[in-house]
């Protein structure tokens with residue numbers, strides 16, 4: 001993998017895992033437990049990842065120098081490997097904008113980590129009132145020049161947005177790049193109005209692609225740029241600690257069954273849309289237990305969220321037909337769950353509601 005500043009600068013970030021003592025006092029940035037097991041789970045070059053024995057979240061050791069990383073983010077070269085030309089993180093921005101649109105409880109959107117502004121520009125075209133915040137001067141300037149977007153260059157805390165001034169805060173592949181994700185989330189909590197929506201997407205350390213895809217692993221870990229490596233449990237715990245309720249955690253299917261399952265899911269959606277099959281939660285979404293869907297209010301005129309809805313049967317069907325249908329549905333869900341365990345893609349997306357109160361802070 002090429003890094004923006006070249007191997008020389010990467011090495012100047014902190015040396016080998018053994019060289020800098022002190023990480024034995026570190027706490028898990030997700031759940032706050034002390035990091036007691038310091039045996040590296042992964043090692044790439046001078047860098048290693050140790051995991052929290054409580055929630056499984058990984059931490060890059062030794063702790064890279066964030067000031068050096070910052071300089072590297074300011075180089076256009078970083079975006080050649082990590083930006084729009086990086087096929088792994090090249091999303092269909094229009095499709096992503098439609099997902100945001102389907103979830104958004106209001107029109108005011110802030111994207112933290114705007115990059116070159118593709119998603120924000122797509123959202124503006126959908127009618128959203130958009131702002132951006134980006135720590136790379138180069139990327140912020142590109143977003144302003146290319147799309148005329150209102151992008152603040154610098155830390156979120158310095159941007160000067162008022163409390164509760166946004167309905168939606170987006171963080172696509174941001175939290176893994178900061179050493180203190182709790183602080184960033186607490187800032188986002190302040191900026192969101194109660195009932196507002198946070199969408200946070202990060203790589204999934206527990207994904208099948210991470211475990212089995214040896215070539216993909218380097219990209220997913222992306223050392224030393226990724227300082228924290230989340231698991232579904234870690235991300236859920238972190239969000240709960242910071243005053244968010246996770247409405248849904250989406251874990252997409254990946255290789256080797258991903259393409260087949262994507263076709264299966266698309267066919268199911270079509271049958272469901274035409275009333276041919278009882279509706280259930282989609283296979284690529286890990287639903288929050290005990291919740292039927294988001295409780296945040298939706299914007300007027302936004303389309304239905306794809307794949308949402310509980311089990312629905314025609315009223316005139318007999319009880320035994322109902323039962324059998326539900327058994328088949330549960331059986332299919334179990335199979336999909338098993339397949340996901342060996343075929344989940346590298347990332348996950350949390351859709352979380354900003355609660356009225358943030359629990360008192362404590363621990364790491």
Ligand SMILES: [Zn+2]
Nearest residue numbers: 028031052055
């Ligand atoms: Zn943890």
